[in-house]
Amino acid sequence: MHPIHEHLTDLSRRQFFGRSAGTLSGALGATALSDVLGRSGPNGGGALGQPHFPPRAKRVIYLHMMGAPSQLDLFDYKPKLRELAGQDLRKMPGVQNNQRITGMTSGQATLPLVPSRFRFDRHDNEQDGAWVSELYPFTGRLAKKLCIVKTVHTEAINHEPGVAFMQTGSQIPGRPSFGSWLSYGLGALNRDLPSFVVLISMGFGNMQALSARLWGSGFLPSEHQGVRFRSGEDAVLFLNDPPGVTRADRRRMLDAAAELNEAQFQRSMDPEVRTRIQQAEMAYRMQMSVPELTDISGEDEKTLEMYGPDVHKPGSFARNCLLARRMVERDVRFVQLYHRGWDAHGNLPREIRQQCLATDQPQAALVEDLDRRGLLEDTVVVWGGEFGRTAYCQGGYSEETYGRDHHGRCFTMWMTGGGIRPGIVHGETDEVGYNIARDPVHVHDLHATLMRVLGVDHERLTFRFQGRDYRLTDIAGQVVQPILA
Secondary structure, eight states: OOHHHHHHHHOOHHHHHHHHTTHHHHHHHHHHHHHHHTOOTTTTBOTTSSOSSOOSOSEEEEEEEETOOOGGGTTOOOTHHHHTTTOBGGGSTTTSTTOOOOTTTTTOSOOBBOOOSSOEEEEOOSSSOEEEETTOHHHHTTGGGOEEEEEEEOSOOSHHHHHHHHHHSOSSTTOOOHHHHHHHHHBOSOTTSOSEEEEEEOOSSOOOOOOGGGGOOTTSOGGGSOEEOOSSSOSSTTOSOOTTOOHHHHHHHHHHHHHHHHHHHHHHOOHHHHHHHHHHHHHHHHHHHHHHHHOOTTSOHHHHHHHOGGGGSTTSHHHHHHHHHHHHHTTOSEEEEEEEOOOOSSOHHHHHHHHHHHHHHHHHHHHHHHHHTTOGGGEEEEEEOSSEEOSBOBSSOOSSSOBOOEEOSSEEEEEEETTBOOSEEEOEEOTTSSSEEEOOEEHHHHHHHHHHHTTOOTTTOOEEETTEEEOTTTTOOOOOGGGBO
């Protein structure tokens, strides 16, 4: 290539400083391949080297209920709504306060309050007891293990920015996801499996769009993006060798490609070239590790019964919960489950029944299974949506077929596991469940707290991009000390 053409097509600021490093680049080149291919151990190549604090947990299972479940029909019991049923929220002094609402209900003549049609039962915990809907009997029986936070809040009011905010700490697309930050900062625990895996199950209600950028690495090196496991015969696409190609053939091909890529790195100093080498090596190792991971035939019958009958259906929430346990058992750092179908703008009672039947027993079994195997001590399980649901009815008033609109001012999430205080309810909402009465927890606070139990100071895990140091919690976030064990 002519030198001028090379300069115009291949010279970047990163490459300029890389080439200027001279002796340093030579030293890096001598050890690069062995370093990339040999990452293992407790730090797995994480940027932090060591956690900032002694970690209480090493792994995360995040159960995201895509579409936003109604906290008022599951966890936030409000008997006052029965007394006020049908009254216009706008006419209640000091409640609505000109808060932002979606275009789906902003044009309604009234915003009629509607009670939940489901019974709530009180379950024992360290306080006076946690109220949980009859729709979640298995989850309710776990009250002594759960930390139920009723006062999570967000600025987002629509699904796309709401899920992005919950998963990446920003409503703006393109930021690294939570799992990517942990993979980048803490590294991998198992060199034969990705540090960040995504599983998706389909629910029964309105399905919101779900895009791969939600588990993307953003401006972080692409090796830290989530790897989606599918429910078909091949959990990861293109993982198997084509007909006629043996494992020995694949090894020789990878070795040859690694030599070419390393030569390219010495010329360009582009770190994505080494990421390419690492991803190819990971895929080679996954050819052996993934089939063993996704094969549940060795699970005993008692364990399968815990998760319910749907555990035998690939792609179901129950199967994904079991796979999540198998993943953390093999030290996958971050497992993200998405269960779709919670967007109940109309006929909420019918849809939420189906959603709860699909999720209640499996998520409870996941927690119990982790606990009995000693994995809950250093694994955090998180459950929640991107926002909550309104106390008022969307559309015409009906206590039989009511729907609820989006509501970001207060909603419920629960957590359990390493470093999280069990058996408590944190925060309280007002008498109709529309505003926070005490102990607010912002999305950034939630992220900061989860990072703290993983041994990470959220203000110190940063990445410089376009002249600025970015972090998951942006320029906010406070650790919620009362929910820490």
